[in-house]
Amino acid sequence: MAVWLDFLSVFDRCWDKASVGDVEAFKDWRLTDVLNGGRIRPTSFDTDRAALNCFYGWAATRCKVVNPVATIRTGRRPNRRGGLADGSGLGGRDPLRPAGATRRQVKWMLRPAFEQWRDIGLRGYGFDGLRRSEWRGYNEDRDTAFVDGLYGTGLRLQEWASILDVEVPSAVGPRSARLWLSAACIKGGGEGRVYRIPRPALTAVHAYLDPLEGSRAEVIRRARRAGRYADLAGIRVVTAYNARSKTLRVQGDACSELLPLDVIGPDERRRLFRATSEGLEPLAVWLAPNGMPKKAHGWEDTFGDANARVERAWRGDTVDADSEHMPCPLWARPHMLRHSFCLKWFCVLSLVWELRVNGFTSEELKDLREQFGDIWYQLATLMGHATASTTRDYYLEPFTGLQVDYLMSLLDEDEKTGIDALVRAVAQDTGQVLTEVPALPGDGR
Template sequence: MLIGPDGRSDARVQLFFRTGPMASARPLTWRRYAFALKVWLMFLDAVGTTWDAATVADMDAFKDWRLNDVRNLERVAPSTFDTDRAALNTFYTWASARYGVFNPIAPVARSGSMTTGEKRAGRDPGRPAGARRRQVKWVLRPAFEQWRDVGLRGYGFDGLRVQSWRGWNEDRDAAFVDGLYGTGLRLGEWASILDIEVPAGGVGRFPRTWLSAACVKGAKEGRKYFVPSTVLSTIAAYTDPLSGSRAESIARAQRAGRYEQVPGRRIVTGYNRRSRVLHVLDPSGSKPVSVDVLGPAERRLLFRKGENGLEPLSLWLSWDGMPRLAHSWEDTFAAANGRIQRAWSEAGGEGEAALWLRPHMCRHSFALKWFSILSLVWEPRIEGLSAEERKDLRDQIGDVWFQLATLLGHADPATTRDYYLEPFNSLQMDYLMSLLDGEETAAVDAMVTTMARAGGRTLAPITPGEASEVSQ
């Protein structure tokens, strides 16, 4: 609910979130759009106009204020403004169709080709020049482990534990980031899984499990994904009933009676792993409910009756025992990055530590690793084949991009190729393959290290004795 300075709410703005494509959007999408609208509406109120009377000049002034005005101490990066601007364009596109309101967001200019007559998109004049289409960065496995150990587990750059470290949620945080890096799931997807969806250990190195359709970004059906056995080990430590912090959080919540106070909670009496069906109590008895239809918000309402009271089915819990919201993990990453910077300075490092991590970088790194592995498998298959034979082979089993898109859950391999691994488009496959002639781990690291030198997109482990340079 967006409330104006006068204490009133515009019903037309509220209707935006209840109709059209936004009605079926995820809560995190609503939150993102609501914040973008809020900043815009506050700006318009400050300059004495309203959203339904805004002009292109108002949008230009808003852009300048958000990006350049030195009086604004909360200026943002071009990429952030570009995201907010896209949200506002969605709102005004809807409002113009429904209410005839003018859209002050400048449309993309289009120009015709003199030779073919085809239309091609020009640069949107309202889009900030510094906004990239995607900012893809990767992190090597050793650098990831260093980030995790220093930022989340209380180690210093000398490999020793900091004496003052308490680590209340260390096992939880380590298990979560290990899972992001090892599964390639998006932050919201990995944050939404239930403890009953964690695959049983002891079934190969990469046990397979299922991601609910209601938790997959922009998808109408669920998909399979793989969880490395090493990730299952860290989850097992976190969920251990005797030494894991999850059991401590649950006990803390039970003593405070928090679970009984959750409105709309649902009591689960059983689960069929094969059919992915829960049995949930209601006034008329136990009824089957498919986990595929349960989104993140509904999953936080699922509880079972344990020996000491109610227990949540959500895997990832806050210190107080309540299911953790996906966007709360952004704070965990920010705190870890800050802790690394402090440890870097205390160890004698100069400037900013060239070791940091954002949640989506784990997904990018997953894509890079599997691109390398799939390339190892694919290249021998096409060696010596004609162009037609290669096409037939791709039609039968798909190429590297198709297989990688399947691992990432992309509907179109072009999304994977254009957005996630765009820097590889300029390199020849034989050059990449020349780097992959050793053991798998060493080969993959050799290739991504070469890419790091070429484009500065990959983070490697650092030591305080080395010069610190932040990758751009």
């Protein structure tokens, strides 16, 4: 604020008379003016922008001052990410935000840290590995299945929160099952795509969906007894699902209609129900305790509650003044699990690529820079990014210098077994890596 007021004083402008043009000039001076010896980075100006917007937002209601900070004004409520929600549920970007200012820092979790956070925050355990006696865990199977799915699939929060039960494979067989992600649920639109879910994560989802022991069936029964589904307006009743064509048959006023999954967005998916002999039930996989489909932003609260439990368990009965204000070192956000998924697959692809280029000189590797970018094209496919540059810009820098041993610690034993088989197959093609040698026929040794 002091820098802003000094800037205005140069032009003899009072703070309550500042215009949008003044703020734009302030931005240019802070970022690009060659006569300014104290230029700052875009991320630092993003802090200036937020502070000015906060101050003038406060002054607008108390002093009747016009806010000169250029923002998206559409009369819609702000979403939880700080942008403004439009009809599609996606946030807008303030025009004053510098292009180089990222929304968040890239962070990831090693698998042991993720499992510790999950067990303490969502399963009622302590740092000593023992479950707390007062723990009830009414939604434990749902919450653990959800976070395991985020960590194992790399999907965005909105994407994983919008899946339907008809999209979940019925059998738990292969190491990694194939699922379809609807185009209408993907950030920014585009085409639907295949994604994979590891067997342990899919097993957890099936446990939650179990009609006898899963908590989902119980909340549906409670909602029926309370009459919540019978009183709903605007629901759509699904009578059939075709897995081959990925279409739903939905009841209409006069006749039924076929509806492709790729055109059904998150909001409409929460209105899909089926009629059973016991009554209506939602097709959405993830349900709130009241039996209604859980909205994506509600999972932010779940993560927040889990982080609070972890912090309480970490602090315990400590009253040490030195550690009172220390932040808890173990915490998680939904997008951190997506970053962790990308880091794990960067490990896998790097191991395979390392075998492919083993033996090349440094000069030859320079000539293969574009070919080395194949890792990022494959990562972009796994992450659902439109271009490899998006994956590289967001994920390359944090990965620089990481050791393979560090990357491998992200993987559990089941995943390490699969990677070992993959590396063996690649190694056999190169002829540069020794593997086990089978005994000769008839050799008794």
